[in-house]
Amino acid sequence: MRIRGVLVAVMLIGVLFVSSSLMAANRDTDKYIKTVAEPILDNIFEGFRIDDYSKYAKDFSPSLKLPGAATKFYKTNREVQNLLGNYQTRQHMGILRKGEIIVVLWKGMFDKTNDDVLIKLMLSKKHNKYIVTGLWLQ
Numbered sequence: 001m002r003i004r005g006v007l008v009a010v011m012l013i014g015v016l017f018v019s020s021s022l023m024a025a026n027r028d029t030d031k032y033i034k035t036v037a038e039p040i041l042d043n044i045f046e047g048f049r050i051d052d053y054s055k056y057a058k059d060f061s062p063s064l065k066l067p068g069a070a071t072k073f074y075k076t077n078r079e080v081q082n083l084l085g086n087y088q089t090r091q092h093m094g095i096l097r098k099g100e101i102i103v104v105l106w107k108g109m110f111d112k113t114n115d116d117v118l119i120k121l122m123l124s125k126k127h128n129k130y131i132v133t134g135l136w137l138q
Helices: 002-026 030-050 069-083
Strands: 087-098 101-110 117-126 129-137
Touching: 030 069, 030 087, 030 101, 030 117, 030 129, 101 129
Parallel strands: none
Antiparallel strands: 087 101, 101 117, 117 129
């Protein structure tokens, strides 16, 4: 009886090890996520630069494209332009994971401030594609 209990415990440990290994294998690497996030952020800043909501929101989740979002974009874009100016450069700082949510961080520079600006892009993977679920400039 004791041997059977030990065998069951060993089998459970083996199942847990295999399932955690499979989950890790299915998890995209930070390097891959960065290569996906960079062009998404480029598109967002290009949308800001040319004041084009469609370009800005191209990769946004449907929940961020609710009625009134375009109007809010134009207001926010004016505020960003007045406060920070035009986006200049960025330096990748890292990636944070919280369950299904991925936050990509950059230190950004804008032409109307000498301060560093923290750029946070929140991504989620839906139907095998990353979409934007949040964006912050701090």
